[in-house]
Amino acid sequence: MSWRRWVGVLVLMIIVSIAYMDRINVSLMITNADFLHVFGLENDRVAQGRLVTVFLFGYGISAWFLTPLFESRWDVRAGLLVSIMLWVIFTGASALTTSVLLLLGWRALLGIAEGPLFSLKTMYVSENFAPDQVGKPNAVSSFGVSLGLAAGYPIIAFLMAQFGWRDSLWALAALNLAIGLPLVLLFIRPSGTARASVVHGGMTGLVRSALGTPHLAPILLIEIATLSYLWGTSTWLPAYLREAHHFSLSQMSIFAGLPFVVGLLMQFVGGAIIDRIPTRMVPALFIFGGIATALSVTTAIVVAEPYVSASALVLAGAFWGIQAPAIPTMVQHVARPGTVGSTYGLVNGIGNIVSALMPVLMGAAMTIHSSENLASGFWLIVGSQLLTVVSGTWLLRRLTRNAIPAGGLQYRSG
Template sequence: MTVPKEDRRPGAPLTAWLGVLALLAVVAISYIDRVNVSVLITDPAFTQHFGIAGNRAAQGALMTLFLAGYGIAAMLITPWYEAVFGVRRGLLVSLACWALFTLVSPYAGSALLLLTLRFLLGASEGPLFSLKTMYVKDNFAEGAWGKPNAVSSMGVSLGTALGIPVITFALVHFGWHGSFLLLAALNLVVGLPLVALFVRSVRRRTAVREPALRRFAGALRTPKLGWILLIEVATLGYLWGSTSWLPSYLLQARHFSLAQMSALSALPFVVSLGSGFLGGWLIDRLPGRRVPLVLVIGSIGTALCATTVTFADSRWLAAATLILANAFWGLQGPAIPTLVQQYAPAGSVGSAYGLINGVGNLVSALLPTLMGVAIAAGGDHGFAAGYALLAATQLLTLLGAVVLLRGRAPAGKATAAAEQPVARSR
């Protein structure tokens, strides 16, 4: 069994924060990868080439299959990454795979082959957030996880905010083929060097590695696992549903120009950058058992704003409430990894987050396709039906957060204290 031997230092060293910033960039690149097809399905040349023009369900499946691969890998491959590779080597392997699958995607000869490559790309990205969560717990003291969780998770909003304008620019100037080649270059030229240079472990880990299966079994024993899973499903459902259909909604339902769509698609995620950091700041100032309060506030605000979108007559009011909805959604971001770090058994944090993130992605992967079906069936009010589904996800987050608030507090520092005699017995 692995026994972590720790070299705790007062405060977080600069090297730990450089690793957090590198992770932020890697997460951002991964999210530019993910939103790529959200823009490409608005391009007639792309949809006609693969025979999916006018087929909303097939277009939604491009994201759904990506998320299915991501979820399976996050759940089943992460314990192996945690046991064998560790954070740094695991990230290097993942980035190399991202680059490969993105590079060959424009040369797929059919929609079936493209869907297969999307599944494989998702699988190669599956362990990312578990590795990120492991890095934060390994390099920062308990009670100081909120801000590094928030900063590294800001890559979600940054990548989504940059992704739509960057892919739109590539689409206009280089065609849809060029967007895939640009993403492969980002993985190779930016992602790999950042991880190689800056992602290091502050703690020293020695002793025999614990088998992956045992880590997975430990993850299954995480207290409140079902409720944290429900929150993850709802949070990711909102993310995937909104990012998959936002460009189409702005262009086709609200009749914004391509330039306006590009800017308005980025703004919700720019706003969530700031709200995500605010969420991390609040978490570090709340008692551990009160962390779900951030989820309560965020879910109520997001649900109200998403509901307003469905009734708004003015396209500018709809755009403004979409931006505000993402501000409330972003507030919730740092809470989930913090809950996993609090509740997961020692030595199984990465596997626990992989299980939660994997199942969360597998279930939430259905939402882009369900929204596509709702949009197609709803006629003139199709997009309103789609956004009503997004509002419903936040009611699930609210339910899970209230249950966590009313339950027993996580073990918290008791767990860390229990590890200290082992760490001193070197």
């Protein structure tokens, strides 16, 4: 039944939101004096950014290389259950450590465990919705990104203020265990598909097929630029608001989350647009969204008034959000049948590996220009959005010259 498919989409949205709380907790912890003191990270912005970068390297490698294993051997339900159990273990282990090297190791392992998530999400939508109906479920399941960031900042800030940073990690581990696992067990049905036989050659065949995906280069560049914005802003926005504009902890948590709240709403708008336009025109969302996001971030940098600057970043989140559903939609359309998960894993994996450099690069830029404020690092965000515009234009021209290959989607009713 149709409603059961949508319940699965909502469950995936919740799982993604919990995962993003796991990812951005460090962004708030680097504003906590006790956390910085325990790990010797005071006044070292490059080392602070490295806590995010090492997670993303693990995530990207896993998304690229582990996803074919998941797609060839397990269905979406089994893959999610394995992943969530590992999230619980690695998040809890992070709360126990006092060594920065061990913390980096646990962050890398957490990234590896979360790597297949978005490929599993994309596989679910491909298996349960027809090709002309994937825009909205892609958008709704991706709401978890904005929801996790919007809710995660105030929730983690509250937990840290009331109980300390270690207990906030325990709380996130408990959230995965108490909510994530039961939802998957109850509402994500086994697909019953013999996945290894879909593509000749098993895992090797899946990897080869993914590498041969049409229009892969511009899609990869768009994913890199999109994730660079996400990881750059989610890592440094709290510190920027707190240190450059002297917001209180409560003000900081609200304005750090607001860009992703409006981004969540605009993701649904983007999904609705995608379902109403020809596939060849979908890259227009990257062109429009990239230009508007770049202008908004530029305004935030050059305007000194704190609330105007913060509001411009909220607007940037809206324009970035409208682009989000377009990437999995493009992958679902161009991937060969049975390879959607591996193809998205390739795109998402390389995107995260490259964009993992953004938190460190922004930290380095802020260190060089620390005499003013932290805004200098955000020029790199502007550059990432200009790359989105160029790559979106490239993809649009290619799609208008060449028809998208038929197929690329699997549909299972009910």
